[in-house]
Amino acid sequence: MFLKIVFPIHLGVIGFLSFWNVKLDPISMITLILAIGFSIEFSAHVTYGFVSGPADLNPRERCIDTLEKLAWPMVHGSMSTILGVLVLAFIDSYMVRVFFKTIFLVLVIGVFHALVILPILLHDTVPYGEQLASKIYGHKQRIKNSFRREEIE
Template sequence: MLEMVRELESTPYSMGPNSTNFWLAEFNNYRQFFFQDDSKFYDTLKSFLQVSFNSHWETDLVWNTPDKSSKGGSKVDKFVFTTAFKISDWNVRTSLLLTWRNITSKYPEFEALVFDENNFYSDQMLELQSTILSSLGTAILTLITVCVLFIAEPSIVFWVVCTLISMDIGTAGFLSLWGADLDPTTVVNILMSIGQCIDFATHVGYRIYRSEHADPDERIKDAMGAIGWPVVQAGSSSLLAIVVMLMVPSSAVRMFARTSVLVVGTGFFHGLLVLPIIIRSFASNAKAHVPTHPH
């Protein structure tokens, strides 16, 4: 038991043995003055707890209540001890939680549980990485399905999807540079940004596909003339509505505003500049759309 405690005290960010409150360490110091074998352990423990300056340890112990058929008196069934850590970052706290649990798992005979009032959030943090990857994958597959249904040109669909993925990666990357952590609020905002991204790249790609011009330059010119200004209007109106939220003294609201600002910024860059250039350069052989009903 004491070896497990020493391992916990030696982990990173630990404040050391001086921060540990453990009744067994104090009891061993008390017990060394008595020449008794292990059969007298609980008798000595009870006398230890009866000392006035040791009575506070009683709250750390849970005694079992033996039935009439059992032999011997009551014994300690459960107990707690505390040791301090100085942690300022959620990512560090999450990794340390895994370290603590790995240490306690090496001593299964004690059935030790690591408790911290923030374990609920740390467990969420441990699940967020796999959750966000699976959610992003599902959302991107949904966007690909929508693109395939409306844009019947594989080369344009491919570059539109690449642009959407680039926008999502850029949004997540800039959020990290902006000081955002991978918490539930950030995950929700990133997933929400996928839906906002479709307002830029997909609309531009669809309008390029719908253009009736066979010449690549004329096709891009026609598409940007038809959809470019509406995209700017949509993004600008969203930006004006969201930017004031940056002044709200709430981390969740500010994170939502930051995500929206990044989505609009990356959307303008990819939808109005990157995607037309890429399609002109690498998908110039895409077939022109032939209207079903001629004018």
């Protein structure tokens, strides 16, 4: 599941960087490695929200519940980060512009994948996980949160 989300994000970022005439040199690779955290963070939040949701909901309802809780905070967080680094777009330095372009692309593509693609993948793969659990344990087993919220707080 991890590779199905993080790999396409970075493939898209590298593709758009080459479209913007950014060469794949050490500077662009370092900024890409630094930006990996953003794409992992977005995907991790959505996945955790999905898995830790109420166990009595079906996968579709879990996706809706997760997106209702996380979509706006993720969009606002990415927009504030873009606004924070927007001043870098006007600095006449190759390294600074590559940094801005990479961060911008990772944020936009990462939020899109986390809010659109990942819920679709989670919705489609959870029934297979439940089928596998029923084969292993011999009865219908729903994917549940392993922690209780009361225990954590």
